[in-house]
Amino acid sequence: MTKPYVAHEEAVVGSFRKDPELAADYLNAVLEDGSQEELMLALRRMATAFGMRDVAEMANLNLNTLYRTLSSAGNPELKSFQAILGAMGLRLAVTPIEHPEHQSI
DSSP: OOOSSOOHHHHHHHHHHHOHHHHHHHHHHHHHHOOHHHHHHHHHHHHHHHOHHHHHHHTTOOHHHHHHHTSTTOOOOHHHHHHHHHHTTOOOOOOOOOOGGGOOO
């Protein structure tokens, strides 16, 4: 029997899987305003959306390592961070800050 509703977290996770732009916007917002703990939570949500086992396999990480890496205390190496993002069809990018006080000299 199909549920007449979808839990909020389940709907959000499903949205990330269907819309890579939404996923990227979400992570960029967390990167801009959030703490490392919030980033790890966001990445955990994303990995859940794409399937933890699939993400671990595509990132060449042990499943337990992925869970540990994406814990609130996680501190992934850049290589692991890039591999996890890559497994979800995303990448790390650098953009200029759009504030006059940060303009080049």
